[in-house]
Amino acid sequence: MTEYRDVYLLKKVDSDANTGNPFDKKADYQVASKAVFCRVNNLGLQKQALLFGGDSIYQDAKTVLVNGHCQADKLAFVDEYDPVTKKGIVYDISMPRRHANSTAFFIFNSKSKVG
Template sequence: MTRVRDVYLLKKATKNSGSNPFNKVSSYTVIKKALFCRVNDLGLQKQSLLFGGDSLYEDAKTVIVDGNPKRPDKIAFVDEYDPKTQKGILYDVRMPRSHTNNTAFFIYNTQTKVG
């Protein structure tokens, strides 16, 4: 079933934590807010066909973004993530595929690993 959702494309950034220059903290900044993206859930069988049974996740999806944005480090849905507080669910990106007018990202939530 295809749904339409808004997503944040996030890039990893590091900054100093306190006065020690060697103490770094990772954060994610929004590089683009993509509107009206098509989202499909990937079942376990489709994941094993796509990824060769490498790792399976209960929460895996395909997100199709219009245009050809820069490759993000993480993807988050607008209704599940607050970029100001950096709280919410972040999805790892796997196998981005560029097409003529859009880019498909296979994303998964690492906390829902099955096998």
């Protein structure tokens, strides 16, 4: 089933803890841009096994087609994530593919791994 949703494209930034220790840095993700009206398809367990060989299967996996050429380290849906408090579901990205006028992402919630 195809649905259309708005997504945040998140980029990785380094944030330091102001302790003076260069090893106290942790990865943080900030909203780089917002993409509207993106095509989203849910991937079932069987389709994931056929497409990716069954290495890692997730309960919550989707493909997202974003208009234009864009880069992101993670994705979040506008209705599931608050960029101010940074609370909500953030999806990991695997296999971004650029097409003529769009970018396709395979995204998954790493907390929903089943196999």
